[in-house]
Each structure stands twice: as C-alpha cells, then as structure tokens.
Amino acid sequence: MSEQSVIADLLARSHRLGADPTTTNYAGGNTSAKGAATDPVTGQEVELLWVKGSGGDLGTLSESGLAVLRLDRMRSLVDVYPGVDREDEMVAAFDYCLHGKGGAAPSIDTAMHGLVDAAHVDHLHPDSGIAIATAADGERLTETIFGDQVVWVPWRRPGFQLGLDIAEIKAANPQARGCVLGGHGITAWGETSDEAEKNSRWIIDTAAAHIAEHGRTEPFGAVVPGFEPLPEAQRHARAAELAPIIRGLASTDQRQVGHYDDSDAVLEFLSRDKLVPLAALGTSCPDHFLRTKVRPLVVDLPATAPLDDVVARIRELHAGYREDYRAYYERHATADSPAMRGADPAIVLVPGVGMFSFGKDKQTARVAGEFYLNAINVMRGAEALSTYEPIPESEKFRIEYWALEEAKLQRMPPPKPLAGRIALVTGAGSGIGKAIAERLAAEGACVAVADLDVGAAEETAAGIGGSDKAIAITANVTDGAAVRSAVGTTVLAFGGIDLVVNNAGLSISKPLLETTEKDWDLQHDVMAKGSFLVSQATAKAMVEQAVGGDIVYISSKNSVFAGPNNVAYGATKADQSHQVRLLAAELGEHGIRVNGVNPDGVVRGSGIFAGGWGAQRAAVYGVEEEELGAFYAQRTLLKREVTPEHVAAAVFAITGGDLTHTTGLHVPVDSGVVGAFLR
Missing domain, CATH: 3.40.225 (L-fuculose-1-phosphate Aldolase)
Incomplete structure (x- = not known):
C-alpha cells in the first residue's frame, strides 16, 4: 500500500472514531498506522510510523497533525530506556526518531503505538470502556465480558513503560484484539485499518451491551426529594x-x-x-x-x-x-x-x-x-x-x-488582548455594530451579536465563526423584558458578560417644525431609553460577577455639535453622552468603566445612512448622496473619511487593556471636527 493510501485510511478511521464523543472525547485518544516509504536521502525503503501528534483531535485530524517517525529508530529506544523513574526523558528522544520534518510533535502515547507489533493501533477513551477500567473489580469484569479477546492492564501513567507493557501483553496473547487499561481507557489493534477499527468498536460495543444487560437499573441511587430538575x-x-x-x-x-x-x-x-x-x-x-x-x-x-x-x-x-x-x-x-x-x-x-x-x-x-x-x-x-x-x-x-x-x-501562544472577555454588541447586524463585533472577536472576545433584524445578526455571527466565538440574538432594545432576555441568553451561552457596546440606533433628519411627536419618541426610545435598559441589565450581571467590566456608548459628534434639521437625533445623542458621565460616576466602585465614542460622517457600510439618513443629510448639504462621505471628509481637519472599522478600533482601544484607569471619556472619531471639540 502506498504512503498516501496509508495516511488516507488512517485519517478516515480517525475521523470516524472521533465523531462520537462516547467513543473518545475532544483531543483525546490517538490512532496510528505503520507502513513503508522511500527515504529521499538513500533511496531505500524505510518503515515509518504515522501517529496522531500531541494536542490533536481525532475528529478533525489532518495530515499535518500526524507525527512521522522512523520505526527502526523508535524501537531502538528500548535499548537506551533508563527506566520508569526517568521515562519522561523519552519524549525528547522521540525527536531523534522523526522522519524528515517529522510533522506534529509526538505525544506521550507514541511509544504505545510504535512498540506494539501491529500495523494499526487505536488508543481510545470510550465511556463504556472506562466504566470497566474504573470498576473496583475491573480485571474480573474484563475476563467475564471479553474472555481471552481482551487483556487487563493495571493502571500505569501514560508513557514509555506503558508502551512496553502493552507490547509485551500483545506478544504474550496473540489471540487478543486489544486491552483495557486500568483507570484509563482501551487500546486495540489490527493488521489493517479496518480490522483495528472493527476491534475498537467491538470492545466498546461489547462493554456497552454488557452494562445494559447486566447493570443495575438505578446505578446512581434513588431520587433525592427537592433535587429533581426544575421545569x-x-x-x-x-x-x-x-x-x-x-x-x-x-x-x-x-x-x-x-x-x-x-x-x-x-x-x-x-x-x-x-x-x-x-x-x-x-x-x-x-x-x-x-x-x-x-x-x-x-x-x-x-x-x-x-x-x-x-x-x-x-x-x-x-x-x-x-x-x-x-x-x-x-x-x-x-x-x-x-x-x-x-x-x-x-x-x-x-x-x-x-x-x-x-x-x-x-x-x-x-x-x-x-x-x-x-x-x-x-x-x-x-x-x-x-x-x-x-x-x-x-x-x-x-x-x-x-x-x-x-x-x-x-508552549501555547500568548492570549489575545480580549481573551476571556464576553461582549454584547447591540445593533451589530450591520455597519458600525458589525465592525465592532468583528473586531472584538478578532481580539479574542466571545461576542453576542444583538440586532432587531435576527437575519442580519445571524449573518454577522456566522461570519465571525461558530457558536464558541459568536451567537446571534434578537433584541428590541426599547423593550425591557426583551433586553433582559438578551442578557440572559448571553450569560447562559458564555457564563457572564464583561463588555457592552450600546450601538443600536436610527436617525431621523427633520427640521423642528416637521419633527413629529412620534419621531421624537421613536428616536429616544431606541437610543436614550434603549441604552439605559441595556446598561441597567448588563451592569447588574457585571456587579454580580465582581470582576469589573466595560460599557461603551456609540454616541456621536452631534452630542456636542449643533447642526441643522437634527433636533431629535442630536438631543438623544446628548442624552447618551450624559449617561456615560452619570454611569461612570455610579459604577466606578464596582470596577466598571463607562466610556463613549463620538463618530461622525460614517457613510460607507453604515446601516443608518443606507436606511434614508444619508439621502436626508445629502439634501440638507446640497450634495449627491454617493458623495456624502467625501463631503464629510473635506470639512474635517484630517480630510479623511471615517469608516465603521475606525469606530471599532476606538472601542478596542478603550477596552483592550491599556486604558485601565480611564472612565467617563468621550473619544471623537470624526477626523477632526472643530465644532465638536470637547470643552
């Protein structure tokens, strides 16, 4: 069989075995195959061992995750083995057995695979197998359940000596399909990949069937009154x-x-x-x-x-x-x-x-x-x-x-700046909120992507990655019950909450005499009331955690700058801006920092501008809507257009760990609008 065929069969077997968590858990267990390949230096055929490397996962194993060793050199280590008291030294010795670049780092279980005289070896941690391995009379059960097909191996810490033990047992029991490792798991073998997998599954299934047929029906005892599951x-x-x-x-x-x-x-x-x-x-x-x-x-x-x-x-x-x-x-x-x-x-x-x-x-x-x-x-x-x-x-x-x-x-890489932090970003289905969610996740945070448009939230979360990195939440920030539900969903998904970004918003651009009561209420409900409700619900969780936190308001240049035809939007942004100061003063004793970001002219990628605000503001300033971003840029000191990513960078700068003693701050991200300078 060719080298690539051996590897392909090994990976396929590994994926099948690793797909079921009751067969072996994430990053647990290892599989191997032995085969021949041509040494590029000598042109001679050599025997190689391909084995899952240290830290890999069977279910997702790739060729790069295999350690590749010269079998003759690996087995020669038996002659220099210094004994069980120094067996840890053998892991370093594996490096001298690598073939070529060697692939992944060899794991502690490499000896088990290399020393056992079988072409294919599986070492797994199945629930049913470990149940036998951890039973008080596991040795007797092994004989009762499997006869001479499976051999008991007393507990020994993984390492070179365990590999020697299993190799000796395999040689002394040629009829055996594998062994139960006391307190640990199982090992099985075969002369083909299919045979090894068949033997592994036979041990697992036979143990499970025996437990089901002969086990007590209530192994954990009686139900304790009051300890039953709540609805x-x-x-x-x-x-x-x-x-x-x-x-x-x-x-x-x-x-x-x-x-x-x-x-x-x-x-x-x-x-x-x-x-x-x-x-x-x-x-x-x-x-x-x-x-x-x-x-x-x-x-x-x-x-x-x-x-x-x-x-x-x-x-x-x-x-x-x-x-x-x-x-x-x-x-x-x-x-x-x-x-x-x-x-x-x-x-x-x-x-x-x-x-x-x-x-x-x-x-x-x-x-x-x-x-x-x-x-x-x-x-x-x-x-x-x-x-x-x-x-x-x-x-x-x-x-x-x-x-x-x-x-x-x-050897693990250093953690990212926001590793271990849990963020909730409102209005994160598009524009500034989406950019913030993506940046916080890229810096290591787990992110709850909240938006009234659940489809947009799901798209943002999917773009960030799987549910270990981001989840999507439907959130109407004007509804206190909905906000509390969103916070509850976040803490159940990730355990708590550390970083909140009040970004949800909309914009109504009308002169005073054309601004209706409905316009005013809608603008304030979403941004002033919505920010208050989100801050209130999340601050409660942060106070209970007692590990501090960050609340960031995405306010606006308009919170301090008076522009035309903008009374509802500007007033609610001023409300948000003062909420930052009020909450910074109130929550500081709990280690919760409250800061704001004041963007301006964020046209490209903005959900607000795409929703009609851009056309309204373009009409106010007498320019074409597609030229609005450039127009805003030209009225700034830096003459640079502001994008959602620039706002996200400011949020990270505030929360990323360097500004640990800063609260109550408003950071302008407007390329320099003199009228919006804070005084």
Missing part, C-alpha cells in the same frame, strides 16, 4: 441568575468563560443520592481530570431553595473548595512540581439546574463540560456493574502537575 423555563431562569455569580467566583484566580449544560444525563446525576459521594471521588481518565480538575464543586441545596440561600451557599462552598484544592496541592507537591495554577473549580454542579463548566475560552469551557458528561457516563457504567473506583488522588496529581503537561501549557 425548563424555571430552570433556565435560575441558571441565568446564577451564572454571573458562579463565573465571578470561578474567575478568582484567572478570568474564565463559562458553558451551561442541562442535558438529561446531567440532571439525572444531580438528582440522585449518590451525587455527593461519587462527585467527591473525582474523574479517572487522565484526559478527563486534566480539563475538569480533580473534582467538581457540588451545591448541596435543593433546586427549590431561595435564590439568596443558594448564592450564599455557593460562596461558602467556593471558599471551602479553594482551601481543599490548596491542601490537595500541598499534600502531593514536590520541590520540582510546577506552581499551583489556580484553586477555582472548573465544574460546578447545581441540582435541578444543571452543570456550569469553565475554561480560558468558550471551547475549553464547553469541552470541560463534555468531559464531565463522559465522566458521568463512566460512573454510571461502573456503578451499574460494580463500584466506581478511580485512580488514587496521588496519581491524579502526578498527571495534573506533570512536567510534560506544564511544558505543553508553556
């Missing part, structure tokens, strides 16, 4: 009330983004009497607790408890969690252990409401939740057949604070 609407309302508070606590050491999960499997686990003791045992598979921490924080009050009582209890439990985590670190840390990374929980379980998971960005938070859902499935399977018994706490610490894991963290 959906009530559940989501309670989650929206709790999310900013929980996120603020989870961000004590480092700002986090959140994810909310109220799936049936989560809610069932949270309602049962084994919740507290099982959660206290923590997860077992290394990939699980690296993302979920050693154990979750569990709220021990019924779902119907008063909100104030729940909040007080969460604060108390959080303080205890931090003390317990520090004690865990101090129990196991050695002189050469990495420094403690943070003592806040990554998973918070609230009975009747759901699971809140946290990470440095939305994807990390979502994946942490997915991993804990995997852990719930594992605990269910283990408890159905036996008793859940994860690896010892000391072993968990060895992996969580493994020098190799620390090195991987240190």
Whole structure:
C-alpha cells in the first residue's frame, strides 16, 4: 500500500472514531498506522510510523497533525530506556526518531503505538470502556465480558513503560484484539485499518451491551426529594441568575468563560443520592481530570431553595473548595512540581439546574463540560456493574502537575488582548455594530451579536465563526423584558458578560417644525431609553460577577455639535453622552468603566445612512448622496473619511487593556471636527 493510501485510511478511521464523543472525547485518544516509504536521502525503503501528534483531535485530524517517525529508530529506544523513574526523558528522544520534518510533535502515547507489533493501533477513551477500567473489580469484569479477546492492564501513567507493557501483553496473547487499561481507557489493534477499527468498536460495543444487560437499573441511587430538575423555563431562569455569580467566583484566580449544560444525563446525576459521594471521588481518565480538575464543586441545596440561600451557599462552598484544592496541592507537591495554577473549580454542579463548566475560552469551557458528561457516563457504567473506583488522588496529581503537561501549557501562544472577555454588541447586524463585533472577536472576545433584524445578526455571527466565538440574538432594545432576555441568553451561552457596546440606533433628519411627536419618541426610545435598559441589565450581571467590566456608548459628534434639521437625533445623542458621565460616576466602585465614542460622517457600510439618513443629510448639504462621505471628509481637519472599522478600533482601544484607569471619556472619531471639540 502506498504512503498516501496509508495516511488516507488512517485519517478516515480517525475521523470516524472521533465523531462520537462516547467513543473518545475532544483531543483525546490517538490512532496510528505503520507502513513503508522511500527515504529521499538513500533511496531505500524505510518503515515509518504515522501517529496522531500531541494536542490533536481525532475528529478533525489532518495530515499535518500526524507525527512521522522512523520505526527502526523508535524501537531502538528500548535499548537506551533508563527506566520508569526517568521515562519522561523519552519524549525528547522521540525527536531523534522523526522522519524528515517529522510533522506534529509526538505525544506521550507514541511509544504505545510504535512498540506494539501491529500495523494499526487505536488508543481510545470510550465511556463504556472506562466504566470497566474504573470498576473496583475491573480485571474480573474484563475476563467475564471479553474472555481471552481482551487483556487487563493495571493502571500505569501514560508513557514509555506503558508502551512496553502493552507490547509485551500483545506478544504474550496473540489471540487478543486489544486491552483495557486500568483507570484509563482501551487500546486495540489490527493488521489493517479496518480490522483495528472493527476491534475498537467491538470492545466498546461489547462493554456497552454488557452494562445494559447486566447493570443495575438505578446505578446512581434513588431520587433525592427537592433535587429533581426544575421545569425548563424555571430552570433556565435560575441558571441565568446564577451564572454571573458562579463565573465571578470561578474567575478568582484567572478570568474564565463559562458553558451551561442541562442535558438529561446531567440532571439525572444531580438528582440522585449518590451525587455527593461519587462527585467527591473525582474523574479517572487522565484526559478527563486534566480539563475538569480533580473534582467538581457540588451545591448541596435543593433546586427549590431561595435564590439568596443558594448564592450564599455557593460562596461558602467556593471558599471551602479553594482551601481543599490548596491542601490537595500541598499534600502531593514536590520541590520540582510546577506552581499551583489556580484553586477555582472548573465544574460546578447545581441540582435541578444543571452543570456550569469553565475554561480560558468558550471551547475549553464547553469541552470541560463534555468531559464531565463522559465522566458521568463512566460512573454510571461502573456503578451499574460494580463500584466506581478511580485512580488514587496521588496519581491524579502526578498527571495534573506533570512536567510534560506544564511544558505543553508553556508552549501555547500568548492570549489575545480580549481573551476571556464576553461582549454584547447591540445593533451589530450591520455597519458600525458589525465592525465592532468583528473586531472584538478578532481580539479574542466571545461576542453576542444583538440586532432587531435576527437575519442580519445571524449573518454577522456566522461570519465571525461558530457558536464558541459568536451567537446571534434578537433584541428590541426599547423593550425591557426583551433586553433582559438578551442578557440572559448571553450569560447562559458564555457564563457572564464583561463588555457592552450600546450601538443600536436610527436617525431621523427633520427640521423642528416637521419633527413629529412620534419621531421624537421613536428616536429616544431606541437610543436614550434603549441604552439605559441595556446598561441597567448588563451592569447588574457585571456587579454580580465582581470582576469589573466595560460599557461603551456609540454616541456621536452631534452630542456636542449643533447642526441643522437634527433636533431629535442630536438631543438623544446628548442624552447618551450624559449617561456615560452619570454611569461612570455610579459604577466606578464596582470596577466598571463607562466610556463613549463620538463618530461622525460614517457613510460607507453604515446601516443608518443606507436606511434614508444619508439621502436626508445629502439634501440638507446640497450634495449627491454617493458623495456624502467625501463631503464629510473635506470639512474635517484630517480630510479623511471615517469608516465603521475606525469606530471599532476606538472601542478596542478603550477596552483592550491599556486604558485601565480611564472612565467617563468621550473619544471623537470624526477626523477632526472643530465644532465638536470637547470643552
């Protein structure tokens, strides 16, 4: 088989296996293939190993994500292996086995794939397999379920010695299709790619079938009165009330983004009497607790408890969690252990409401939740057949604070300026709002794109990326209930809110005597009242988070400049401008900064100008509408046209981290209009 055929088959198999989170979780597990290729230096045929590289994801694996090693050199490492006490040194030795440029960095599991005498190897973390691996009598269950087709391997931390162990077991059991790795997962093999995948799926499916047929029907015990799931609407309302508070606590050491999960499997686990003791045992598979921490924080009050009582209890439990985590670190840390990374929980379980998971960005938070859902499935399977018994706490610490894991963290690129920030931008379906949403997302923020036109909001959000980066929200800013709903949607999507841009607006250009009461009310409802409602709802969430925040008003040159035929628009912009000063004075004690941006002459790409304002203003100034942008530019000091991107740049300048001591400021973005200079 040609080199490209081997790679194509490996990638296709990886994608199929990685498509199902119950087969292996995001960035977990690895697959490999061995084959022949021509050495471009000698022209001789050499045996190569292609294996998923460090940090890759099976479901989206590409050829660039494969590490490529010379098999003869990799297997020669056995002769220089210094023993299990120094096995971490072997990861650096893999670099001397690379073929050509080598592709991706080899992972810690490379030895398992290279040393096992099979052309194709899969190492996976399936829920059903880990359930057997973490059962108290997992070895007996392995024999009962699989006979001699699958061999039990006692717990050993991933590394070179585990590869040697599995290679020895494979050689001693030629009839075996694979093995169950105690506390960890499964490994399967085959002489073809199809055979390896078939064996992997057989182990997974056979374990799942055995659990379903022979397991207890209520492995998590009886339902605890009062811990049942709240009705959906009530559940989501309670989650929206709790999310900013929980996120603020989870961000004590480092700002986090959140994810909310109220799936049936989560809610069932949270309602049962084994919740507290099982959660206290923590997860077992290394990939699980690296993302979920050693154990979750569990709220021990019924779902119907008063909100104030729940909040007080969460604060108390959080303080205890931090003390317990520090004690865990101090129990196991050695002189050469990495420094403690943070003592806040990554998973918070609230009975009747759901699971809140946290990470440095939305994807990390979502994946942490997915991993804990995997852990719930594992605990269910283990408890159905036996008793859940994860690896010892000391072993968990060895992996969580493994020098190799620390090195991987240190290799990650530095975070973007707005990483970990959650933004809500109103009127973001077009023009200035769209440009602001795109710029904030490009700088690392998660963005809720709010607009009265949901189609435009969806288009903006889709252009930014998937739901881990941006979501679309329908928002009528003149309706307080609609605004509160939009804020609730934002905090359920991302955990909270840090940065608000009041941009929604419209423009009515008429002389005083032609401006109707309806015109006046509409102009003020959208911009003056709308900005007030959005600021009020979002400030509440920011105060509850207690990590500060930013509110930015997109006001206008017209807030300080008196132009003709502009009474309704100019007056409401002046209202917005003074809201900035008032709120800056009021919210400063909470670390919330309130600033404004005063644009002018933003014609190109502007939704307001496209909606008729441009034609009206062009008529006022006696120019053609298509020349309006150039006309505005010529009356400025800099003679430069202002675009939505220039306004977005000002918003980023205010919120991007350098102006940490600035509030109550109005930044003109008008290319220099003398009449609008602030006095």
